[in-house]
Amino acid sequence: MLNQVADGVWVRQSEWVWSNAVVVRGDDGLVVVDPGIGGADLAELADDVDRLGIPVVAGFCTHPHWDHLLWHSRFGDVPRYATAACAQSAGEVRERARAMAEQSASGVPLDLVGLLTPLPAAGGVLPGEVVEHDAHAVGHAALLLADRGVLIAGDMLSDVLIPLFDPRRTGQPAAYATALDRLGEAARHVDVVIPGHGAVAVGPEVAARLEADRAYLDAVLAGGDPADARLEQDWLAGPHQANLAQVRG
Incomplete structure (x- = not known):
């Protein structure tokens, strides 16, 4: 359910890697950010959106x-x-x-995967400010919804994921x-951060997330293993070693 x-x-959080779909009310209607993950999740999210009684006017994808x-399709042809860069x-x-969606999640409408529209240069089509960077994925x-004190962070500032370098590109550190x-800088204006995966950060947790990611990055750049509780998850051992390998060149 939507919280x-x-x-x-x-x-709304899915079980798959604690994935967060976000719904934002704008001036003209709702914007759905990174909806997922399986077909049942998407249908339940659509049910939740219907109960809000506000039309969906756009989607937003944080990264490809x-x-x-x-x-x-229930979100509409918007x-x-x-x-x-992300759209390309x-x-x-x-x-x-x-193929990955078909393999990893059941019931996903495959014909709708990845159909994105580049943001117009003039902006103004989304509530808030888009903060673009080149970490983790292209584009x-x-x-940033500064008027509501919220930062929707994509796959950054997570309590369950370490920083994950893009293995296909150099210069990720x-x-x-x-x-x-x-x-x-964006977080100076908020007291809520919504990561793509994991718990929503509120109040002092916002600064703690930034500190944790910076500490991880500093330790990896120094060639050591960070004292990071997120690494207690065995499945992150491989991505962590890939990060170390990229730093070592």
Whole structure:
């Protein structure tokens, strides 16, 4: 079910890697951010949206990984916005994303995966400010709703995921440092952070998330193993070693 975390901002979490779908009320209607994950989740999210009694006018995709490229026909044939770089990348990886969605989640409308519209340069189509960076994925972006004190962070600032470098690109440690600086500046205006995966951060937890990601990055750059509770999850051992390998070149 949708849980309201701020005025006109709701979150629904799926079981799959604690994935968060976000619904934002704008001036003209609702914006659905990163809906997922399986077909049942999408249908239940659509039920929740119907109960709000407000039309969906747009979608927003934070980055071009398959679990953030999903959609359901019940949300409507509306623009699904992303940064220009994200939209281009989504088009290039669409077939692979569809295959991964089919393999990893049941009942996903595969024909709707990755159909994105680049944000217009003039802006104004989404509530809030888009904060673009280059960490984790091409064209990754957060959505800052400063008037409501909320930052929708995509796959950043999670309590369950360590920083995950894009293994297909070089320069990710520097990109992460820049991204954390940008998100840290945005976070000065909020008291709620919604990550793509994990618990919503509220109040002092916002600064703690930034500190945890910076501490992880500093430790990896120094060539050591961070004292990070998130690494107690065995499945993150591989991504962590990939991060270390990229730092070592």
